[in-house]
Amino acid sequence: xxxxxxxxxxxxxxxxxxxxxxxxxxxxxxxxxxxxxxxxxxxxxxxxxxxxxxxxxxxxxxxxxxxxxxxxxxxxxxxxxxxxxxxxxxxxxxxxxxxxxxxxxxxxxxxxxxxxxxxxxxxxxxxxxxxxxxxxxxxxxxxxxxxxxxxxxxxxxxxxxxxxxxxxxxxxxxxxxxxxxxxxxxxxxxxxxxxxxxxxxxxxxxxxxxxxxxxxxxxxxxxxxxxxxxxxxxxxxxxxxxxxxxxxxxxxxxxxxxxxxxxxxxxxxxxxxxxxxxxxxxxxxxxxx
Amino acid sequence: xxxxxxxxxxxxxxxxxxxxxxxxxxxxxxxxxxxxxxxxxxxxxxxxxxxxxxxxxxxxxxxxxxxxxxxxxxxxxxxxxxxxxxxxxxxxxxxxxxxxxxxxxxxxxxxxxxxxxxxxxxxxxxxxxxxxxxxxxxxxxxxxxxxxxxxxxxxxxxxxxxxxxxxxxxxxxxxxxxxxxxxxxxxxxxxxxxxxxxxxxxxxxxxxxxxxxxxxxxxxxxxxxxxxxxxxxxxxxxxxxxxxxxxxxxxxxxxxxxxxxxxxxxxxxxxx
Numbered sequence: 094x095x096x097x098x099x100x101x102x103x104x105x106x107x108x109x110x111x112x113x114x115x116x117x118x119x120x121x122x123x124x125x126x127x128x129x130x131x132x133x134x135x136x137x138x139x140x141x142x143x144x145x146x147x148x149x150x151x152x153x154x155x156x157x158x159x160x161x162x163x164x165x166x167x168x169x170x171x172x173x174x175x176x177x178x179x180x181x182x183x184x185x186x187x188x189x190x191x192x193x194x195x196x197x198x199x200x201x202x203x204x205x206x207x208x209x210x211x212x213x214x215x216x217x218x219x220x221x222x223x224x225x226x227x228x229x230x231x232x233x234x235x236x237x238x239x240x241x242x243x244x245x246x247x248x249x250x251x252x253x254x255x256x257x258x259x260x261x262x263x264x265x266x267x268x269x270x271x272x273x274x275x276x277x278x279x280x281x282x283x284x285x286x287x288x289x290x291x292x293x294x295x296x297x298x299x300x301x302x303x304x305x306x307x308x309x310x311x312x313x314x315x316x317x318x319x320x321x322x323x324x325x326x327x328x329x330x331x332x333x334x335x336x337x338x339x340x341x342x343x344x345x346x347x348x349x350x351x352x353x354x355x356x357x358x359x360x361x362x363x364x365x366x367x368x369x370x371x372x373x374x375x376x377x378x379x380x381x382x
Numbered sequence: 383x384x385x386x387x388x389x390x391x392x393x394x395x396x397x398x399x400x401x402x403x404x405x406x407x408x409x410x411x412x413x414x415x416x417x418x419x420x421x422x423x424x425x426x427x428x429x430x431x432x433x434x435x436x437x438x439x440x441x442x443x444x445x446x447x448x449x450x451x452x453x454x455x456x457x458x459x460x461x462x463x464x465x466x467x468x469x470x471x472x473x474x475x476x477x478x479x480x481x482x483x484x485x486x487x488x489x490x491x492x493x494x495x496x497x498x499x500x501x502x503x504x505x506x507x508x509x510x511x512x513x514x515x516x517x518x519x520x521x522x523x524x525x526x527x528x529x530x531x532x533x534x535x536x537x538x539x540x541x542x543x544x545x546x547x548x549x550x551x552x553x554x555x556x557x558x559x560x561x562x563x564x565x566x567x568x569x570x571x572x573x574x575x576x577x578x579x580x581x582x583x584x585x586x587x588x589x590x591x592x593x594x595x596x597x598x599x600x601x602x603x604x605x606x607x608x609x610x611x612x613x614x615x616x617x618x619x620x621x622x623x624x625x626x627x628x629x630x631x632x633x634x635x636x637x638x639x640x641x642x643x644x645x646x647x648x649x650x651x652x653x654x
Contacts, residue, residue: 156605178611186609193599194606198550199518205621207610212617219621240553254610 100168102131103153103184103262108162110148122148123159124317130296132261135288137305137325138298140314141339146298149314150266153296154184167261182211185255189267191247195254200242201226201235204253211258225257229283245276249283256287263287264296269304281307302329302343306364313340330362345369394454394512402444402514406630407523413637414511420641421503427492429648430499436640437506446513454509458501466494517549522624540614547603558595562588 110123122145130136130153140146151157152164155171167183169176188194197203201222208218226232229249239247248268255263265284269277281304287293297308305311311328313321315338321328329335329346341347345366349359357376363369397403424430441451475489515523525542532538567573571584 151605154609156608178613181609181611186606188602188606190599190602192554193602196550196603196607196610197518197546202518202621206607206612209618209621210611210613212619215619215621215623218619222621239550251606258611 100165101261102129102167104129104163104165105152106163106165108152108159108164110145110152110157110160112148121317123152126162126317126319128312128319128322130262130294132294133288133292134294135285135307135309136294136296136312137308137310138296138312138314139300139302139305139340140320141300144314144338145317146314147266148317150186150264150296150298153262153264154186155180156186178211182258183260184262184264185258185260187248187251187255187263187265187268189270191244191251191271194251195239195247198238198240200231200237200239200250203239203250204257207254207258221257225253228256228287229253243276244272245279248272248276248280252280252283256293260293262294262296264298266298267300268297269299269301277301277304300340302341302346306343306346313338325364326362328362329364394450394509395516396446396450396513397516398445400443400445400514401629402440402510404629405514405633406624406626407515407519408526408624409626409630409634410511410515411520411523411527413634414508416641417507418504420645421500421507424500424644424648426648427496427499429644430496430503432644432647433503433640434499434506436644437503437510440510441506444510444514446510450513451506451509454505455502458505462498462501465497469497470494518546518622519624521546521549522620522622526624537614539618543614551599554599555592555596559588559592562591562595 105126105128108123108126109121111121113120124145126149138146138149148157152159152171154166155164155177158164158172164171166176166180169179171177171180195203196206204222204225205218208221213221223232223235226235229252231246231249231253234242234246234250239250242250251268252263252265263284269280272280284295284297285307288295295308297304299305306325306329308325311321311323311325312319313328313335320334320338321331329342332342332346332350335342342350343364345363349363349369349372350361353359353361359369359372359376363372421430421433424433438448441448470486470490470493471484473487473490473493475487477485478488478491479486512520521542524545525538528536528538528541531541563573566584566587571587572580573584575581575584
């Protein structure tokens with residue numbers, strides 16, 4: 094960790110990655126990725142299946158090491174073995190299937206897992222586990238068995254399991270994909286809260302466009318490359334491009350777009366239902382053509 | 383939770399927050415070991431009877447309903463019955479009564495009775511351990527007793543981790559198994575075929591995907607564990623710390639008194 098420049102972001106420089114050993118015509122899972130994700134950001138990563146978004150996620154905390162190029166987490170290179178724990182302490186990762194990432198049967202024991210690994214003293218461990226569980230409003234399940242919980246609750250436990258070590262970034266690899274709409278909303282709500290109140294950067298990998306629309310910034314992946322990297326409004330303006338790479342846009346955006354095709358003149362890239370309603374009201378109240 | 387799942391996951395464990403539940407799992411595991419040896423050493427019926435009565439008292443103290451105990455005991459009933467039928471007629475000695483050509487002897491009766499109580503004591507004693515100790519604490523106790531493996535370069539920490547994860551995944555894989563069976567049934571897999579051969583063959587397409595899914599899960603879990611800073615080293619601290627307290631000391635003394643007492647009763651009754 095010596096000589097590391099202090100940076101408060103994850104930086105990907107010219108990252109290439111291939112799952113197979115490199116030959117001339119291997120398909121690159123990641124192709125020249127250059128990205129910066131700063132502390133406190135709320136970023137969504139979207140892309141069709143096989144576009145490399147999960148591979149990208151696994152690079153952010155050093156689970157995968159780039160074939161060429163560098164990933165710097167707060168200045169530490171993921172290639173550097175000694176920094177491995179430092180990186181994982183700062184970049185928490187939550188996966189898709191809650192059943193595959195909970196290590197122990199009892200909620201509080203599972204949440205304490207990362208703390209045990211870091212050698213935190215027992216008394217402090219108890220306090221931190223309780224604090225984290227109450228932050229996520231799941232303190233009442235402290236002694237419950239994971240098998241008794243619903244999918245959404247399990248996913249919150251999984252989030253608690255990484256939140257407990259106070260990471261600067263939380264990466265969620267399609268963590269809401271298996272949840273019902275209500276649980277999805279609950280998880281999103283918690284993520285928003287963590288982002289705004291604790292300043293934790295959230296990297297949300299998803300294929301729900303409505304979820305992505307809640308982020309401050311959307312990164313669109315296509316065939317291992319970054320296709321777009323902009324605010325939701327700017328990204329969803331490019332509806333044709335998104336549809337051509339197998340993605341959709343939120344229903345409101347699509348709705349406004351269809352109206353525009355019928356000759357209305359709504360602003361492009363509306364992502365918010367309220368905003369859409371206001372714009373529609375303007376038209377309805379306005380002079381009839 | 384699904385009652386069947388609960389049974390598979392937690393085995394016998396019944397949380398009643400009694401004093402017995404609070405005893406150090408290491409003491410419980412160790413004493414069950416000694417208890418088992420002791421039961422096998424008893425030569426007379428009195429000590430066995432005494433142990434059984436004492437055990438029932440502990441059940442009472444642990445607030446475990448006797449119905450739950452009966453569920454465990456009834457498993458051994460058929461075995462004991464068969465053994466009793468054979469022994470009761472075959473052991474020679476002073477005849478108590480005769481049915482046709484079968485002679486029932488006093489020795490035979492005592493032997494059968496002893497066998498019955500010995501088996502009951504063994505089953506209810508070990509069941510008491512699982513009734514009052516959660517799988518997690520049991521693993522902690524095992525980890526403690528596995529310490530000598532360090533001498534051979536093994537790591538009790540890793541052994542305990544492996545066992546805990548295995549316990550943790552039992553219900554998950556059980557649900558998975560149910561799903562696969564349902565999927566194969568919907569493709570008309572002959573699970574209810576009258577032919578044994580066909581029935582067995584129907585299970586092959588269940589086992590293969592189960593293996594596949596299990597290894598996929600293992601990979602995911604490995605990623606998740608690594609992401610949560612697991613490095614398998616010995617610097618780990620423990621969330622649950624076992625403490626041998628006053629309660630455990632009292633329990634230990636009580637158990638020693640009982641053990642010595644019953645043993646004395648056994649040998650004294652036998653030789654006087």
